[in-house]
Structure formats: C-alpha cells, structure tokens
Amino acid sequence: MTSRSLEDRLASELADLETAGLTRRRRVLESPCGRLATVDGKNVLNFAANDYLGLAGNAEIARALADGALHWGAGAGASHLVSGHLAPHEALEKEIATFTGFPRALTFSTGYLANLAVTPTFAGRGDAVFADKLNHASLIDAMQLAKANGADVQRYAHNDVAALEKLLAASTAKHKLIVTDAVFSMDGDLAPLPLIFALAERYDAWLVIDDAHGFGVLGPHGRGSLAHFNLPASPRILLMGTLGKAAGVGGAFVAGSETAIEYLLQKGRSYIFTTAQPPAIACALAKSLSIIENGDALRANLMARIGQLRDGLAGLPLQLLPSPTAIQPLIVGENDAAVALAKALWERNLWVPAIRPPTVPKGTARLRISVSAAHTEADIAQLVSALKELA
Numbered sequence: 394m395t396s397r398s399l400e401d402r403l404a405s406e407l408a409d410l411e412t413a414g415l416t417r418r419r420r421v422l423e424s425p426c427g428r429l430a431t432v433d434g435k436n437v438l439n440f441a442a443n444d445y446l447g448l449a450g451n452a453e454i455a456r457a458l459a460d461g462a463l464h465w466g467a468g469a470g471a472s473h474l475v476s477g478h479l480a481p482h483e484a485l486e487k488e489i490a491t492f493t494g495f496p497r498a499l500t501f502s503t504g505y506l507a508n509l510a511v512t513p514t515f516a517g518r519g520d521a522v523f524a525d526k527l528n529h530a531s532l533i534d535a536m537q538l539a540k541a542n543g544a545d546v547q548r549y550a551h552n553d554v555a556a557l558e559k560l561l562a563a564s565t566a567k568h569k570l571i572v573t574d575a576v577f578s579m580d581g582d583l584a585p586l587p588l589i590f591a592l593a594e595r596y597d598a599w600l601v602i603d604d605a606h607g608f609g610v611l612g613p614h615g616r617g618s619l620a621h622f623n624l625p626a627s628p629r630i631l632l633m634g635t636l637g638k639a640a641g642v643g644g645a646f647v648a649g650s651e652t653a654i655e656y657l658l659q660k661g662r663s664y665i666f667t668t669a670q671p672p673a674i675a676c677a678l679a680k681s682l683s684i685i686e687n688g689d690a691l692r693a694n695l696m697a698r699i700g701q702l703r704d705g706l707a708g709l710p711l712q713l714l715p716s717p718t719a720i721q722p723l724i725v726g727e728n729d730a731a732v733a734l735a736k737a738l739w740e741r742n743l744w745v746p747a748i749r750p751p752t753v754p755k756g757t758a759r760l761r762i763s764v765s766a767a768h769t770e771a772d773i774a775q776l777v778s779a780l781k782e783l784a
C-alpha cells in the first residue's frame with residue numbers, strides 16, 4: 394500500500410466516525426483541574442473530571458510535587474529494575490501496602506499499565522480468565538493479552554454472580570482468575586464483591602479487583618471498595634488502584650501477597666519495560682495519601698452532593714442509573730441526543746461529557762456526571778435545574 398492510499402483509507406475511516414457522530418474532540422483547559430475550568434476564556438462548572446476529592450489542584454500536594462522535583466530531579470532515568478527505583482518510590486509502595494492492608498504493593502505509571510501487567514502475568518496456557526462484560530477497556534486489553542498467551546477467556550454478564558459460578562464450576566483450568574471492576578467506570582455501580590470473593594474461595598480462584606473509582610472514595614478513611622465491604626486483604630486478591638482519580642496525581646498500584654507482588658515485579662512486562670514515574674510524583678502521592686486518610690470531611694461532602702444530585706434528578710424523563718458513587722450516569726440513548734444535551738449544558742457553562750459507543754454499549758449513550766467533594770450545594774443545584782429544563 395502506498396502512503397497515499399493509506400492516507401485515503403485513514404481519511405475515509407475518520408469521515409465514517411464523523412458521520413456516525415463518534416468523533417472525539419479534546420477541549421484545552423486554560424486552568425488547573427478543579428470545580429471550575431476555563432476553556433477558550435469561558436468559565437464552566439466542571440462535572441467531567443475523576444477528581445472525586447478535589448485533590449488535583451490541591452496546593453499542599455502541588456508543593457510536595459515541587460519540593461520532590463527540587464530534591465529528586467525531574468525524572469527517574471530508567472525502569473524500576475534497572476536504575477529508576479528511587480527512595481520515594483520505595484517509600485510510597487510501603488505506604489500503599491500499609492494503607493490498603495496488603496503485605497506488599499507495586500507502583501505503576503498508569504492504571505492502564507497496571508492492568509496490562511496483572512491478568513497476562515497470572516493467566517497463561519492452561520489457565521482461565523473470567524471477566525465481567527462491563528470491565529474497563531484496560532482490563533479487556535489485558536484479557537486479550539492473556540488470551541494471546543494461551544489462556545481461556547470467558548466473559549459473564551454484568552454483575553451476574555450466578556453466571557460466573559456456572560463458568561467456574563464448568564472450568565477445568567489449572568488456575569482460575571476472576572477479573573472485575575469494583576466500581577464500574579461508566580455505570581458507577583459496585584460489583585457484588587462479597588459474593589464474588591466467596592466464589593473465588595469456593596473455586597480456588599484468584600480475584601483481580603480494579604478499584605480505580607473506589608480508592609480514596611469508599612470505605613473508612615477512603616481505603617476503597619474492599620474496606621467498604623469489610624473484605625479481608627486475602628492472599629487470593631490482587632487489588633489495583635489508580636492514583637490519578639481521587640488521589641489527584643497520577644499512576645497506580647497493585648497490592649497483594651508478598652509472593653504475588655514479587656512475581657508481578659519479576660514477570661509483569663508493563664512493569665518491567667517502561668521508565669519509572671518521576672520520583673516527585675511519589676512525593677506528591679505520599680502527601681495525597683495522608684490527605685485521603687484524614688479526608689472524612691471531604692468524603693462526607695462528596696456523599697452529600699451525590700445525594701443532592703440524585704434527589705434533584707428523581708422524576709426526570711431520562712434514566713439516572715442506580716449508582717451510589719461519584720459517577721452518576723444519565724442515560725440518553727442515541728449518540729446525537731447525548732451530544733446535543735451535553736452541548737446545551739455547555740452553553741449554560743456546565744461541563745458534563747457525553748459518553749458514546751464504543752465506550753458504552755450501543756443505544757446507551759449517556760451523560761457521565763462526575764461529582765466531586767469540591768462541588769458546592771449551589772453547583773449541584775445549578776446542574777439539576779439546567780437538566781430539568783433541558784431533559
């Protein structure tokens with residue numbers, strides 16, 4: 394294929410996306426991430442970020458980042474296993490292990506990379522992976538890698554514990570790995586982790602839990618979904634958490650038993666073959682962890698705002714999914730209608746993203762309203778009144 398015909402093919406596929414209303418566009422923020430965003434000189438209330446505790450713009454964390462950079466420099470210089478594992482990385486791993494209650498944790502540059510490491514490292518030829526159909530894209534990609542390694546991959550209907558049990562009971566795999574989001578990223582609902590954990594025990598399976606949206610938000614001291622359900626830090630659990638959402642910085646961790654984490658460190662390709670995060674990020678995250686741990690007032694405000702939004706939107710002709718978390722999805726249906734509603738809100742200085750396929754199933758395009766502890770009662774009231782008028 395000549396470069397011209399390749400260009401033509403790409404242009405034609407891009408035109409198809411445009412026709413289907415699926416072209417994604419980025420908005421450029423002229424302000425830090427926070428409850429207010431400035432875009433093209435316009436100030437909007439921000440309901441688009443995963444900054445659930447309002448920590449992305451936190452001055453103490455930013456100062457820890459700046460001080461960390463002045464002390465440790467700008468970059469790590471290499472991957473962790475070569476020469477890029479600095480004292481702040483090591484300290485952060487220990488702090489995360491203590492915080493989550495697991496014997497050991499390993500940090501990654503992003504949640505995407507953390508997820509890519511786990512499933513294919515723990516499941517290969519002769520093993521089986523059982524994954525919720527609504528798992529995050531990074532878990533789906535990880536599952537595909539496990540499949541390429543020879544693992545048998547099965548998907549069960551969303552949160553359908555009976556279907557999962559059937560698959561587990563029928564499986565003759567050497568090792569079984571159940572993989573689920575703890576809080577589903579586009580629906581905001583929780584996986585029934587106590588039931589899934591009981592199945593993992595009964596069928597001697599590993600349980601991989603992606604707590605990207607529960608960490609910092611749920612459970613006592615924001616320890617996450619396991620703490621929320623009072624589940625133990627069992628050696629059969631591998632807990633992934635991201636550090637760029639409620640923690641407000643960036644990166645991720647996987648926590649588990651001493652042996653499982655050592656195995657991941659030795660074998661996880663997306664851990665091994667990538668440059669370590671700048672050490673200053675670890676300095677910032679240490680500060681963020683202490684704010685999260687002492688952040689009951691932030692979480693109380695977040696829960697109050699979520700309650701206010703849900704009460705306010707009750708009775709709207711659009712369906713608000715039954716989510717108890719900071720992710721509040723309002724189902725619109727058709728792509729164009731979801732985009733039009735988001736645009737009408739934008740014109741009222743309210744930034745709520747429209748989420749379309751392939752991120753969500755066809756016909757379920759939605760507004761994904763992200764609530765933050767930084768939002769005020771007046772902010773939520775403004776959004777509710779605009780939606781009542783427009784929906």
Ligand SMILES: Cc1ncc(COP(=O)(O)O)c(C=O)c1O
Nearest residue numbers: 503504505529531578605635637
């Ligand atoms: C459920 C879930 N897992 C993993 C990720 C990836 O995390 P990160 O953004 O740190 O790569 C995300 C967010 O994008 C997510 O929503």
